[in-house]
Amino acid sequence: MSKALPSRSENYSEWYNELVKKADLAENSAVRGCMVIKPYGYAIWEKMQQNLDRMFKETGHSNAYFPLFVPKSFLEKEEGHAEGFAKECAVVTHYRLKANPDKKGALMVDENSKLEEELIVRPTSEAVIWNTYKNWIQSYRDLPILINQWANVVRWEMRTRLFLRTTEFLWQEGHTAHATAEEAIAETRQMLEVYATFVEQYMALPVVRGVKTPNERFAGALDTYCIEALMQDGKALQAGTSHFLGQNFAKAFDVKFTDKANQLDYVWGTSWGVSTRLMGALIMAHSDDEGLVLPPNLAPIQVVIVPIYKSEEGLQKIDVKVNEIKQQLQKQGISVKYDNRDTQRPGFKFAEWELKGVPVRVAIGERDLENNTVEVARRDTKEKTAVSFDKLIEHINFLLADIHTNIYQKALDFRAANTTIANTYQEFKEILDTKGGFVRAHWDGTAATEEKIKEETKATIRCIPLDNEKVAGKCILTGNPSEQMVLFARAY
């Protein structure tokens, strides 16, 4: 391991960038804005996928796969959608390279292979999918369609950051079709709740469930629901969105069905997605100046065991004990790594597994075998305890549950301490510039006010929380009447 991380207080942004690289999660690739997700980072993403996938299936969804390419004309069909995505997309114009006659070994685009219609690398799949659904839906009997896709998408971002904003990213996108608006809205909200449950129960991160203002909606949606989380630097991060599409895409792609009364109507739609951005949220929410702090439910390695020995003979004795412990833990579905590398000292190993956020570390020395105890350290609080062998499994089980509860509560307390009410615009600006965090404030409900506040303070309305109390007041900017406070923040 090379030199230590910058501290969060020193430079939060650099701390994040360095942590992602040093903990072997991801790195920038040679392709502008695209990342390489390294095995340790991908293992966390796989755990996210497995749990989300199970939750999607439990709520009746199936996976399918749709093409990577969207014909340009498809993007044009839904006006808002076209405007939202046309500005930042990878455009395929040709389908062949040929040898460059002027330069040995070089390749060049073969102009004879120009496509009649350009293909866009999908920034999202509503267009391709609704064009497909058109052929799948005739009657109410064909509804609902409840499909999810795990895929890569491309949005040509100008400023990129590992996991948080990359040109290519991995995600899942659910696309459902329904006979009624009510059913589609229920689906939209159900999937929001699935996301919130996942983020809270697996990522140990509390979220605000809310609805976006018209300004912040998905391009083509009637309503965008979201979950918003607060990072340690006081900035918000949108962790997932679920869109009620109304009949917009059905109209754009002419998807009609005959209902039970034999009437022809357009189909109602939803779409919902979370992406590798969740990795960014996971890292920023819990980690500290020593490295990652992984929630036990998503840690690829939940327990690491480090032997401390002076002789080969001592190591052999420890090996026997460790194998016993490993088997017991694995039997309970706990993932364990025995770090018996002979190329590194224990201190180096401790620092490395701390950096990589392994929740529980067990150190076993030759003396411990005699005393019948081991040293168990938890990553979140760095507390160490001597535990007797017969209590070890029980103690580790306790720790894995307790670490989850503890880091969740810590994040919840942090959010509570960093959610502030602003009664005036002056207060609002001061809070943003000093403590940051979520700011609750009255807003007059107009896009103009929202944009002016954004322009002047870089804060956006993250959402109108679903459980918001409707207490009237006056807009902090205009003084005009407001129905309720909304949630502002500077955001990732």
Add this chain to the structure above:
Amino acid sequence: MSKALPSRSENYSEWYNELVKKADLAENSAVRGCMVIKPYGYAIWEKMQQNLDRMFKETGHSNAYFPLFVPKSFLEKEEGHAEGFAKECAVVTHYRLKANPDKKGALMVDENSKLEEELIVRPTSEAVIWNTYKNWIQSYRDLPILINQWANVVRWEMRTRLFLRTTEFLWQEGHTAHATAEEAIAETRQMLEVYATFVEQYMALPVVRGVKTPNERFAGALDTYCIEALMQDGKALQAGTSHFLGQNFAKAFDVKFTDKANQLDYVWGTSWGVSTRLMGALIMAHSDDEGLVLPPNLAPIQVVIVPIYKSEEGLQKIDVKVNEIKQQLQKQGISVKYDNRDTQRPGFKFAEWELKGVPVRVAIGERDLENNTVEVARRDTKEKTAVSFDKLIEHINFLLADIHTNIYQKALDFRAANTTIANTYQEFKEILDTKGGFVRAHWDGTAATEEKIKEETKATIRCIPLDNEKVAGKCILTGNPSEQMVLFARAY
């Protein structure tokens, strides 16, 4: 369900195309050469993925993710590779669309967004990955690197067929780096064996393990190992390949390491992959004129239960019994569907589940409840048996195992009956034009002969089987000396 499938003997190719569509596996999309994999087809692919992924992890591999795009200059670096892939690739040249001023609502490529260097949508990832490995490898301590990626790739095929040859397809690609040639070769062969085991034990399809002739090697490899399967129409299908890359990519991307003796050397590499093409093999190997025949180990639904009733009351009684049976089956990890739709008659359901290849069908009538028996039908032989309730679970377990064994054996017998020795070129051509299948024949070992035979007969050397007996003879085309017979076939 619409009209029946064409029969295999009538039109094998049409039978395949129609079966893929009617069984809800996949369909052509609006994007030329790209397919939509529908939920039922994707569920089979997911089962393939799960099992392969487990086998990769059991042999020490981790998953990671590398960028979708390959800079044009990367493709140029390995000469053979460039020639092999430059002819058929999707080229991204621009990163923005803009409103077309001449046509309201239309979009056009923004010429100001032209990329300095074109990006190729990956046809395979050796170039991007070896360029990354360069930074990961300094010393023998960094080796081996054992990584796999699940991804989509694009090869601009002119003639496409669902699953068998599509412009975009899904696959996994393993890319490993080693300190010695021996270790890399051992890895190449290990992964071939993993593929062979998977295809035989999960797809119930026997394969020939072999090595390709230089002509048929992967562009950039020193050796390409493959597994070859025989389809019911007598054509061969390459089901997976594993490549020993030597130091070719290490040299192209300057990937060196210091070995234990402190000498600098280029790294040795392998790559290996299977794709959604396996779906094509699965369909063509076992299915019949009534539809799919799925191997039990990959069937998304292993048992379907159809109630046969005259009254609502009768159905309720059946429901109770079925729920009992379902629970017992699920407890054993068997996937069951209870098809209690009231919109379709039993005969329709029988035909539909036959079309979809569900291995075991249980029909339960009101009378069966009284007699304490049910009718159990197996998909492969269409045999029906009356089974008493207390023997049902045992019988289903037996059937699932027996269907696997039976369809494997059937495919093995078919292959044995359709592998013929040709002693003369005349015989060789006759066999190909009459019975088809694998043809074993002597070949003089030259590319010229191989190409002439291909040109004249459309048969290629599928492989030199690994367990081949080295018995000398004379080449069927030239009469020149031959060391051994090789395996020819017309192929997909």
